[in-house]
Amino acid sequence: MGIEIKNFGSVQDLNVNGAVFKGGDVEALYSGMNALYRFRNGNVVKYEEKVTWEELSDILFEEDIYSKDAFLMATEGFEKYVQQEELLIDYVKSASAKEWLSYLLTRIGLRLNEGDESYSALGIFIEE
Numbered sequence: 001m002g003i004e005i006k007n008f009g010s011v012q013d014l015n016v017n018g019a020v021f022k023g024g025d026v027e028a029l030y031s032g033m034n035a036l037y038r039f040r041n042g043n044v045v046k047y048e049e050k051v052t053w054e055e056l057s058d059i060l061f062e063e064d065i066y067s068k069d070a071f072l073m074a075t076e077g078f079e080k081y082v083q084q085e086e087l088l089i090d091y092v093k094s095a096s097a098k099e100w101l102s103y104l105l106t107r108i109g110l111r112l113n114e115g116d117e118s119y120s121a122l123g124i125f126i127e128e
Helices: 028-033 053-062 085-091 096-113
Strands: 005-008 016-023 035-040 043-046 070-074 119-126
Touching: 035 085, 043 085, 053 070, 070 085, 070 096, 085 119, 096 119
Parallel strands: none
Antiparallel strands: 005 016, 016 119, 035 043, 035 070, 070 119
8 A cells, every 4th residue: 555645736726736645545535524624823623524526626616715825635544544624733734735735744643553543634725
């Protein structure tokens, strides 16, 4: 099982700096229900409902989005290793989604047990 951080590009022509982080099957993000977090001005909000990949795109275009906002979409396997406060700490000290996910990877690596389930996340930084 490889771990990979990739540049992701844009989501439906929205100018974003995103990355996919995976341990296992990245398809889990596309096919499953995922937790969604929004980061703005040093605050984090977790959406009440789990979302699909298609719903993420709708959220990005229906809500007021500002430069420097960020979103994290994560599978349950990912959420199990990182606390919400740690998501925020690593977001605040990061200049890009790739850097943010690298910090989170370090945290997960310290907590991961052999044979644990796979985990995936998508980080999006809204650029100016």
